[in-house]
Amino acid sequence: xxxxxxxxxxxxxxxxxxxxxxxxxxxxxxxxxxxxxxxxxxxxxxxxxxxxxxxxxxxxxxxxxxxxxxxxxxxxxxxxxxxxxxxxxxxxxxxxxxxxxxxxxxxxxxxxxxxxxxxxxxxxxxxxxxxxxxxxxxxxxxxxxxxxxxxxxxxxxxxxxxxxxxxxxxxxxxxxxxxxxxxxxxxxxxxxxxxxx
Amino acid sequence: xxxxxxxxxxxxxxxxxxxxxxxxxxxxxxxxxxxxxxxxxxxxxxxxxxxxxxxxxxxxxxxxxxxxxxxxxxxxxxxxxxxxxxxxxxxxxxxxxxxxxxxxxxxxxxxxxxxxxxxxxxxxxxxxxxxxxxxxxxxxxxxxxxxxxxxxxxxxxxxxxxxxxxxxxxxxxxxxxxxxxxxxxxxxxxxxxxxxxxxxxxxxxxxxxxxxxxxxxxxxxxxxxxxxxxxxxxxxxxxxxxxxxxxxxxxxxxxxxxxxxxxxxxxxxxxxxxxxxxxxxxxxxxxxxxxxxxxxxxxxxxxxxxxxxxxxxxxxxxxxxxxxxxxxxxxxxxxxxxxxxxxxxxxxxxxxxxxxxxxxxxxxxxxxxxxxxxxxxxxxxxxxxxxxxxxxxxxxxxxxxxxxxx
Amino acid sequence: xxxxxxxxxxxxxxxxxxxxxxxxxxxxxxxxxxxxxxxxxxxxxxxxxxxxxxxxxxxxxxxxxxxxx
Numbered sequence: 001x002x003x004x005x006x007x008x009x010x011x012x013x014x015x016x017x018x019x020x021x022x023x024x025x026x027x028x029x030x031x032x033x034x035x036x037x038x039x040x041x042x043x044x045x046x047x048x049x050x051x052x053x054x055x056x057x058x059x060x061x062x063x064x065x066x067x068x069x070x071x072x073x074x075x076x077x078x079x080x081x082x083x084x085x086x087x088x089x090x091x092x093x094x095x096x097x098x099x100x101x102x103x104x105x106x107x108x109x110x111x112x113x114x115x116x117x118x119x120x121x122x123x124x125x126x127x128x129x130x131x132x133x134x135x136x137x138x139x140x141x142x143x144x145x146x147x148x149x150x151x152x153x154x155x156x157x158x159x160x161x162x163x164x165x166x167x168x169x170x171x172x173x174x175x176x177x178x179x180x181x182x183x184x185x186x187x188x189x190x191x192x193x194x195x196x197x
Numbered sequence: 198x199x200x201x202x203x204x205x206x207x208x209x210x211x212x213x214x215x216x217x218x219x220x221x222x223x224x225x226x227x228x229x230x231x232x233x234x235x236x237x238x239x240x241x242x243x244x245x246x247x248x249x250x251x252x253x254x255x256x257x258x259x260x261x262x263x264x265x266x267x268x269x270x271x272x273x274x275x276x277x278x279x280x281x282x283x284x285x286x287x288x289x290x291x292x293x294x295x296x297x298x299x300x301x302x303x304x305x306x307x308x309x310x311x312x313x314x315x316x317x318x319x320x321x322x323x324x325x326x327x328x329x330x331x332x333x334x335x336x337x338x339x340x341x342x343x344x345x346x347x348x349x350x351x352x353x354x355x356x357x358x359x360x361x362x363x364x365x366x367x368x369x370x371x372x373x374x375x376x377x378x379x380x381x382x383x384x385x386x387x388x389x390x391x392x393x394x395x396x397x398x399x400x401x402x403x404x405x406x407x408x409x410x411x412x413x414x415x416x417x418x419x420x421x422x423x424x425x426x427x428x429x430x431x432x433x434x435x436x437x438x439x440x441x442x443x444x445x446x447x448x449x450x451x452x453x454x455x456x457x458x459x460x461x462x463x464x465x466x467x468x469x470x471x472x473x474x475x476x477x478x479x480x481x482x483x484x485x486x487x488x489x490x491x492x493x494x495x496x497x498x499x500x501x502x503x504x505x506x507x508x509x510x511x512x513x514x515x516x517x518x519x520x521x522x523x524x525x526x527x528x529x530x531x532x533x534x535x536x537x538x539x540x541x542x543x544x545x546x547x548x549x550x551x552x553x554x555x556x557x558x559x560x561x562x563x564x565x566x567x568x569x570x571x572x573x574x575x576x577x578x579x580x581x582x583x584x585x586x587x588x589x590x591x592x593x594x595x596x597x598x599x600x601x602x603x
Numbered sequence: 604x605x606x607x608x609x610x611x612x613x614x615x616x617x618x619x620x621x622x623x624x625x626x627x628x629x630x631x632x633x634x635x636x637x638x639x640x641x642x643x644x645x646x647x648x649x650x651x652x653x654x655x656x657x658x659x660x661x662x663x664x665x666x667x668x669x670x671x672x
Binding site: 371372373374376514515516517518520521551555556557 | 612613614615616617618619620635636637638639641668670
């Protein structure tokens with residue numbers, strides 16, 4: 001496989017990872033919001049979130065493999081797990097490595113979820129909200145396609161989607177924190193909102 | 198300060214007459230010294246005495262001690278003992294009074310129970326204040342275990358056993374999912390004995406005088422005595438000691454009309470005529486509150502105020518309780534107001550069924566007990582309200598509700 | 604001859620009314636008017652145990668637990 005093929009493979013899988021992990025984040029937020037996807041039962045949201053995260057991980061593996069195998073740039077397997085030590089673009093590559101390390105923590109704790117208990121699992125899962133933007137910045141900084149129109153549109157769409165979803169999620173959490181017994185009692189005249197609000 | 202009257206219903210046990218706090222010297226003079234070093238014998242005596250818990254659940258104390266001791270042996274972790282004097286029930290003063298007047302009985306019982314289960318740590322939980330406890334502890338020289346006084350937040354649920362162990366462990370004073378139960382995994386994940394302070398005081402006397410002495414009061418099936426907080430309108434609130442089996446009509450000046458709240462805010466309303474004949478029994482005792490409601494007060498309005506308080510005191514963790522109790526309280530307020538009732542009664546019945554048994558603690562269950570007994574006992578008043586008028590002649594609130602904003 | 608029974612136990616302090624359990628075990632779990640699970644407390648028959656284990660694993664907040672006794 002020529003270096004050029006590997007290089008294209010790396011860029012392509014990188015773009016696919018951006019899309020897939022964006023969808024995974026959106027689905028994770030959908031689960032948190034108790035959202036139903038059209039046509040799917042409730043457990044469909046969770047199942048899709050998990051399945052796609054595994055697919056995204058598979059593409060990420062290809063993305064890393066293409067970079068490591070490619071002889072044209074000096075990226076070793078060590079650079080994939082230890083950040084900021086590479087010869088090639090240590091900062092931007094290093095950010096990718098950080099994102100990978102965080103994602104691995106999320107992935108492994110999710111696989112061991114039942115054994116770890118909900119509190120531990122949840123604490124680590126929050127790292128996903130750090131991993132995604134770090135991976136995004138890695139892509140923008142190191143990416144060969146950064147200047148191209150299609151890449152710009154793709155990136156902007158993904159950022160907009162995640163920001164919007166995160167905003168809704170935060171608003172939901174704030175509203176839920178206000179649903180104390182005191183607050184619920186203060187509205188005796190109008191119908192009280194149910195759990196699905 | 199709650200006065201202990203000269204109304205004596207039995208030879209005093211826990212609260213000696215005179216109403217003055219007993220320091221350690223007075224305590225030893227009155228009751229004699231207690232001896233440690235024979236936990237197996239104590240367990241046997243407690244079993245024979247038939248002592249049950251005075252925190253509301255009336256669980257057999259012997260079985261509780263044995264299960265905690267067993268859990269300690271099984272897990273290899275030294276148990277923890279927590280003496281529960283939190284008394285979050287607003288109408289109940291018995292634990293505070295006991296701790297103020299006879300603290301050394303409680304502290305003796307705490308050491309004895311700790312020895313019986315093999316405890317390595319001891320805590321005494323109270324609400325804020327009660328600085329005399331540290332003074333009482335300082336007087337004691339022969340205690341095997343050091344007792345740490347823990348002051349819990351002033352909330353209704355602070356004394357719930359898993360809320361208490363959570364708070365002592367450094368967490369929030371909120372009920373926890375009890376699987377495994379607190380007796381297996383409580384304070385810092387060690388098997389924990391949570392025992393009401395009155396139970397410990399009885400235990401301290403049983404250790405001195407034996408099971409037969411304890412059974413000399415009460416009935417064969419319900420031996421012993423209990424502290425009750427008695428609320429009579431126009432009189433100061435009193436804490437009295439009464440034997441099981443004594444008719445409630447002897448503890449309260451009941452007439453043919455009116456109602457009585459027995460147990461506390463998770464208790465039962467009964468018509469005065471029915472309550473007068475009722476013997477004091479663990480089935481109804483609850484937190485030991487006996488509150489008279491004369492006929493010129495509206496029982497529905499009183500219950501509505503209490504229900505509002507109970508809804509506000511929900512921990513807010515469990516969906517059914519968080520959703521159900523405020524709705525029940527608001528609906529009951531509608532019933533307490535004369536006028537058309539619409540679907541309110543069926544709504545309350547439905548929500549009551551939905552909150553029962555669906556939570557981490559028994560707060561919704563106790564609330565439902567109060568609601569159902571109120572709907573039964575105040576049925577004539579409900580009819581009157583539905584027809585647009587109230588039979589009560591006074592609006593003065595009677596039952597104590599903290600921070601009442603009605 | 605003794606056999607093990609599996610029953611559903613809910614950690615009410617964790618449950619957030621996601622409702623997945625009711626979808627996976629419709630014969631044993633329905634939802635109340637606020638979205639919280641209503642269970643009958645009866646043991647789960649052996650043929651449903653696998654789905655019950657999935658419901659416990661899939662609960663987003665791990666509020667549904669299976670008790671073997």
